Amino acid sequence: MRDQASIDIAAAMAADGGPNTTVDQTIRRDIADAIFDQRMPPGTKLSEARLGELYDVSRTVVRKALFRLASDKLVDIRPNRGAIVSQPTVEEAREVFEARRLIEAAMLEHSVPAMTPADHKRLRDLVAADVAAHDSRDRQRMIRASGDFHRGLAALSGNTVLCGFLDQLIGRTTLIIAMYQTHASAACSHHAHDELIEVIERGDVAAAQRAMHQHLHDCEDQLELADSPTENELAKMLGARGHRKPIDTP
Amino acid sequence: MRDQASIDIAAAMAADGGPNTTVDQTIRRDIADAIFDQRMPPGTKLSEARLGELYDVSRTVVRKALFRLASDKLVDIRPNRGAIVSQPTVEEAREVFEARRLIEAAMLEHSVPAMTPADHKRLRDLVAADVAAHDSRDRQRMIRASGDFHRGLAALSGNTVLCGFLDQLIGRTTLIIAMYQTHASAACSHHAHDELIEVIERGDVAAAQRAMHQHLHDCEDQLELADSPTENELAKMLGARGHRKPIDTP
DNA sequence: GAAAGTTGAATCGTATCCAATTTGGAGCCG
């Protein structure tokens, strides 16, 4: 019995040492990463059974992960039709950017005046990582570093609730970029981040808000949100022109 | 075959008329309503088995509902210890109110200039319902009507993403009120809503934003967010005074 | 030859079952 206890303790230690991570969290993170790194394009089917056997786990836990991802709007679960990587519409994309503008600009009002030199350094480090990623020509790194800058800036506001919202929005933005990106220019140019941090260090709230607003607008404008519709948009247009195709999610 | 088609149509009509609602949605809504109406105080245990037999359904679907509620931050699922109605901390409460101030004020900037007379009427109707609820002395109706006003105002911005965020925040606010309300004054006074709509109809964006900011501040100030700590706050304070108690969720 | 109906495979949703963890209390020892 004491043996059993010690074994239990050892097992617990081992489990704690590596991850507090349950399996479903691993799956969730893996899929999210794959989406962010654009290895899983929007629309890819996510079969519960397939994922289950990939991770050698039951469908129950897979479904848990998919549910969580659905609440983060990264995957879309259609009743009786399975889960796919979300295909955000143009309107949704515009709304996400608008929401980001509102939230990120508003957060600056509180965070900019309260920043310490240490905070400024943290931001500069994040921009440096952004630049490095940009130089590496690695799109994954670029997107990730850009997101990390925005996340880090938001974290300085000290409001975890808003950070949670923004976190979701950044994830959705990545998906939107994957879907509507035009030529090579993938993420936000890091120059904008450089400019932004400069204004922030000067403590000029209004200018910082303007810069953030402009920056996000530029990101949105780099996408093809009007012409050259992607597949699902095409389907929508065709549907409106008489090819009555039953839409399941009205 | 035509018979079958007509039957299907009839069934669909019936289903749509009442619920497109699957059982788990019903459970989810019922619990949420119970929380909002303060019939379920924060901390109430939500046993899966009990709920399952109440709705004559398996635990699987109950867990689905609980999971969804957890992602809305209305219930708290502790590993191996079951689900309880969330007990928001004081910091969480402050953050929720701050988030609401930011979001709701920022939304006005877009919605106020774009409102039509019809929109104004809609808002007036909502305020009227609010007043009626207030006169009825029915706390449930008061809270609900107040929330509906904020929801309706947000809907006029046309941004469903932000509306979703605000919807979650309003739900959490209700929970916060249930936990930290002082004497009788439960929800926001409807006078504030009256004032607010007046400024909105004048089209004065800045004034409307100020009014919204002030209104939410007043709501927050009506709560006891400093003295008379509730249980979980007490536990935290004791923990800080040397009683090293291992926290499971760091 | 094309359109409608039918059949079949695959996948999802729910129920039931078994293992793991927590909790409360009984028993034992100091």
Added chain:
DNA sequence: CGGCTCCAAATTGGATACGATTCAACTTTC
């Protein structure tokens, strides 16, 4: 008599099994 250990009941977490729904290909008929 108080505190600790250990065990049993209850509850949650995960796995498997079965029924329902959907999509696609095939057959049949006009």
